[in-house]
Amino acid sequence: DSGVTQTPKHLITATGQRVTLRCSPRSGDLSVYWYQQSLDQGLQFLIQYYNGEERAKGNILERFSAQQFPDLHSELNLSSLELGDSALYFCASSVGPKTDTQYFGPGTRLTVL
Amino acid sequence: DAKTTQPTSMDCAEGRAANLPCNHSTISGNEYVYWYRQIHSQGPQYIIHGLKNNETNEMASLIITEDRKSSTLILPHATLRDTAVYYCIVRVPLPTQGGSEKLVFGKGTKLTVNP
Numbered sequence: 001d002s003g004v005t006q007t008p009k010h011l012i013t014a015t016g017q018r019v020t021l022r023c024s025p026r027s028g029d030l031s032v033y034w035y036q037q038s039l040d041q042g043l044q045f046l047i048q049y050y051n052g053e054e055r056a057k058g059n060i061l062e063r064f065s066a067q068q069f070p071d072l073h074s075e076l077n078l079s080s081l082e083l084g085d086s087a088l089y090f091c092a093s094s095v096g097p098k099t100d101t102q103y104f105g106p107g108t109r110l111t112v113l
Numbered sequence: 114d115a116k117t118t119q120p121t122s123m124d125c126a127e128g129r130a131a132n133l134p135c136n137h138s139t140i141s142g143n144e145y146v147y148w149y150r151q152i153h154s155q156g157p158q159y160i161i162h163g164l165k166n167n168e169t170n171e172m173a174s175l176i177i178t179e180d181r182k183s184s185t186l187i188l189p190h191a192t193l194r195d196t197a198v199y200y201c202i203v204r205v206p207l208p209t210q211g212g213s214e215k216l217v218f219g220k221g222t223k224l225t226v227n228p
Contacts, residue, residue, distance in 0.1 A: 002156065035218075043157065043200075043218035056213035090156050099204050099214050101147070104156030
């Protein structure tokens with residue numbers, strides 16, 4: 001158990017819909033990272049927040065957005081969903097802003113029908 | 114844009130040492146090498162990291178060559194539960210984002226531990 005929690009575990013929705021994935025980092029960690037893992041793309045870095053501020057941006061689509069709240073939990077919002085957005089979404093956390101050692105949550109499996 | 118290369122797959126007998134190689138010939142002087150593993154579809158698990166010296170923890174040992182162009186992760190007594198995809202990673206800078214960096218997970222090595 002990494003100490004990072006993610007909800008929900010599974011999410012099934014339809015194309016065009018919007019969903020929100022939630023992540024709570026390990027106690028004491030200020031950075032939260034979001035990753036997408038699909039069968040053909042591997043594990044792709046999406047975005048990082050550090051202490052409430054966006055720190056780094058990777059291959060995140062404009063239809064996706066994230067935020068980190070004052071209690072340090074983070075939400076990843078996915079809108080106008082397409083079939084290709086079906087994937088595992090992982091959240092990770094670390095103590096500091098510079099990548100450090102990241103601890104991953106169990107993931108949310110999103111299925112878009 | 115992974116900066117590391119690893120074999121696609123490896124096999125190891127249960128109880129034997131598993132030695133997983135990684136090439137990172139373009140690594141710069143202050144970059145750490147990280148190893149993670151992913152068991153089936155679980156979240157990746159941090160294993161170990163190092164800069165120059167060899168490192169050991171309760172999970173594994175990391176041997177880094179003197180020129181730092183390659184490294185080897187050693188699982189001293191592999192068990193069936195060590196069957197996973199192992200990722201060797203170096204940080205990749207995001208030059209337009211104020212010195213930020215990201216971890217780039219390549220394809221990794223699929224290690225299968227056989228009974």
